Amino acid sequence: MHLYRLFMIVSLCSILPVMAESEHPQHPKKPNHPDNLIPLPEVPELPPETDSPPLPDIPVDPELETEVTIIKRGEDIIEEHRVNGELLMIKVIPRIGPPYYLKKNPIRGYHDHPGEAGIDVNPPMWQILRF
Structure with a gap:
């Protein structure tokens, strides 16, 4: 008997929300948007792809290229x-x-103490963030 009552309660609980959401002819559903909306214009088509002019050949100056020397110590x-x-x-x-x-100190020639070693080098720097 208790199982029957439980089944009826569950059935009513699931049917009531469905009935509340259904549209009744006496009560038409109001639109959720204002009446003065204007439709968006159509998206224009993109022009056909044209071949861009080739980039000019600029000779690379070997003096400005970075030279990297890799040394293994242990x-x-x-x-x-x-x-x-x-x-x-x-x-x-x-x-x-x-x-x-x-890194090399960008202020070359500035010496607080002329005899101090390592004057042309900044303190060690660690990379914290990388974008």
Whole structure:
């Protein structure tokens, strides 16, 4: 007997929402949008693809190319980046830990202490974020 009552309650609970959503001729459903809407214009067709003019051949200046020298010291890797023979940056990839960079100090010739070693090198830099 209890199973019959439970079945009836479940049936009524599932039928009532369906009946509430059905449209009745006496109560037409109101539209959810305003009456003064204007339709969007048609999307124009794209012009046919034309071959773009070829890019001019610009000779590459070998003096401006970056030269990378890779040196292995034990399990560490050192990359030296040079432009026109001048060392600008060193990337050190240690066996443990993230790589770090040693860059040349852009303020060349500025010396607080003329005898201090490493004056032309910035402190080590680690890459935190990459976009």
